[in-house]
Amino acid sequence: MLIRNKEFDFKNDAYIMGILNVTPDSFSDGGKWNSVDKAVKHVEDMINEGASIIDIGAESTRPGYTPQTSEQELERLIPIIRKIRENFDIPISIDTYKAKTFRELIKEGADILNDVWGMKADSEMAKSAKELNTPVILMHNKDNNKYNNLMDELKKETLESVEIAKKAGIKEDLIILDPGIGFVLDYEKDLTVVNRIKEFADLGYPVLLGTSRKRFIGRALGIENPMDRDFGTAITTAIGVMNGCSIFRVHNVKENYEAMRMALAIKREGK
Numbered sequence: 001m002l003i004r005n006k007e008f009d010f011k012n013d014a015y016i017m018g019i020l021n022v023t024p025d026s027f028s029d030g031g032k033w034n035s036v037d038k039a040v041k042h043v044e045d046m047i048n049e050g051a052s053i054i055d056i057g058a059e060s061t062r063p064g065y066t067p068q069t070s071e072q073e074l075e076r077l078i079p080i081i082r083k084i085r086e087n088f089d090i091p092i093s094i095d096t097y098k099a100k101t102f103r104e105l106i107k108e109g110a111d112i113l114n115d116v117w118g119m120k121a122d123s124e125m126a127k128s129a130k131e132l133n134t135p136v137i138l139m140h141n142k143d144n145n146k147y148n149n150l151m152d153e154l155k156k157e158t159l160e161s162v163e164i165a166k167k168a169g170i171k172e173d174l175i176i177l178d179p180g181i182g183f184v185l186d187y188e189k190d191l192t193v194v195n196r197i198k199e200f201a202d203l204g205y206p207v208l209l210g211t212s213r214k215r216f217i218g219r220a221l222g223i224e225n226p227m228d229r230d231f232g233t234a235i236t237t238a239i240g241v242m243n244g245c246s247i248f249r250v251h252n253v254k255e256n257y258e259a260m261r262m263a264l265a266i267k268r269e270g271k
Helices: 036-049 070-087 099-107 125-132 150-167 187-195 197-201 215-221 230-242 253-267
Strands: 015-021 051-057 092-095 112-115 136-139 175-178 247-250
Touching (some): 015 036, 015 253, 036 051, 036 070, 036 253, 070 092, 070 099, 099 125, 136 150, 150 197, 187 197, 230 253, 247 253
Parallel strands (some): 051 092, 136 175
């Protein structure tokens, strides 16, 4: 997949997506990167540590988050994206489910849509992504935690988002899937999905795994502070590599980049 003049080999390689939250209330690093200068310095650090994509969001998705309007998102994001584009050529992913936000930020130099509602929240999103011809990350999400067969329903509901994209004319080779770890799923379900992530990867699309510092890691390890969950996150990154995931959305780039490269070396048996 070609993204901003860089070819991504999602079938044979893996990549780190560094998280840049410009929200005051993100569960892990809220408020740390709100200023343009701090945000750009953090992007530089993440690139130097191995990030291939930067994912930027202006609305927290933690439990009890405060929804933002498109205008609020754009006010936070436009100055930062402009400054990043002045300094770096790295692909930028926009973490939003609002078509207006997405359209405006693509004009400012962003490259990828990362929609945590899989194009189900805004009826204009699929049309906008088709018109702008951008890669799309479609995450599994819904408003309840009821499943009779977790993996079968997770795949079925995610493929509903794929159908929305395809009906709008989005090319299949621009679609990336995300199982939605840490969103509607609870502790046991998060562990199940990570353990059985190969079934999700077998759908045939590149898979993004977003486990970074999430609650299920904290509960499994008895770690309350999200900032202390990077080692647990790196373990899930290695598991993801071994089971076919291609993109790892993380806060701590260096640690996860090393875990990813080590897992790839083992998977390839040094070849």
